[in-house]
Amino acid sequence: MEMNTWEILSGEQIHTRILNKEWRNLPYNIIFELYLDPIGLGHDDYITLFLNWQIEHIAYNSLSYYLVLDKNLLRPETDIDILIDSEQPAAIKIHDLDQSYIFYLIKMLLKSSELSVSKLSRQFVRNVAEQLLLSVMINRITKEPETKLNPVNRYSLLAFDFVDRVKACFQKHKSVHYYAKKLGVTEKTLSKATQATLKITPKELIQKTLTEKAMTLLEHTDKSVKEISYELGIKETNNFSTFFKKMTNITPLEYRNLKRQLPTLLKKGSQDSQ
Incomplete structure (x- = not known):
């Protein structure tokens, strides 16, 4: 059976995987944490992007969903500086999100996870991941135009x-x-x-x-x-x-x-x- 190049998991599933040590042979090196304010007010929504980060070192949130994927799933022409410039661990967090958009993505990713080895599912997740990466870049450039995205300091x-x-x-x-x-x-x-x-x-x-x-x-x-x-x-x-x-x-x-x-x-x- 072909190895999955991505999954969408809850914080509790991450916790279970870590306890069972099931991460060693999986290719995931990009992780998005998708967190929605559980009360529905939206002021605490955020996305955290983890690059080259060992999953067991993430302070996972049981209320979050996590999109984990292999960098190779992205198209070769994806020209995003942070993917090109560094192989060091990096963690970037952004707020000011549209809750309805993130909620929609989570629902679609959960549906796609049932077909995670299919070509169509891969294309959908690739598009989602690239949109999220661009959103992170735009958010940081807009708020900190003079600041480059540095590795973990x-x-x-x-x-x-x-x-x-x-x-x-x-x-x-x-x-x-x-x-x-x-x-x-x-x-x-x-x-x-x-x-x-x-x-x-x-x-x-x-x-x-x-x-x-x-x-x-x-x-x-x-x-x-x-x-x-x-x-x-x-x-x-x-x-x-x-x-x-x-x-x-x-x-x-x-x-x-x-x-x-x-x-x-x-x-x-x-x-x-x-």
């Missing part, structure tokens, strides 16, 4: 090391000071690194990680809000509920009900449009 390495530590320790440690001390840098340096690389402050990243874990537990378990609060290291349930509403504009129970009603609503919307 000290700030990038520091920022992604911070992300890994937060994901491992956020239940116990929620202060920026703790992580800065463990990384051997000042809070100011850590803040510069995360804002330069991830466009987010260290405190915001800790809060975002906490919120996303809470969302996952609310959606995929039947644990009570009190149990989830305790698991996340927040002793007072009221404090957790207040924090969650501040981050999402709805309460934990409202979020759980919304996510469990969503498949029915999407199905109904699809039927109504036919």
Whole structure:
């Protein structure tokens, strides 16, 4: 059987693959993280492009989808500087996205994944990947006309090391000071690194990680809000509920009900449009 040159995977599938160590013989060297704001407000949507990055080193998000592909899938005439100039690892993140467009792409990629070895499917994914690469280039050139896309630098390495530590320790440690001390840098340096690389402050990243874990537990378990609060290291349930509403504009129970009603609503919307 011919080896696939691309796949579309959820964060949980990435997690499973990493645990099972199934990546070694796969040719993927371009990875797009497609993240949609789960509340549907759209202000947190982003795409992250990872080039020449080992998948097990990515701080994967269980709420994201990942398009992983072989660089050779692209057309030879694809003239994109970042693909040509460097074989070093690089990670580039862009915001200000059209949520409906990304949602459409995810749906189409999921459909195409059923035919991932077909010629037509390859052509579709090639076009999507090239559009996404061009979008990344245009976004960066528009916002930073004087800045070239450089490989991962000290700030990038520091920022992604911070992300890994937060994901491992956020239940116990929620202060920026703790992580800065463990990384051997000042809070100011850590803040510069995360804002330069991830466009987010260290405190915001800790809060975002906490919120996303809470969302996952609310959606995929039947644990009570009190149990989830305790698991996340927040002793007072009221404090957790207040924090969650501040981050999402709805309460934990409202979020759980919304996510469990969503498949029915999407199905109904699809039927109504036919």
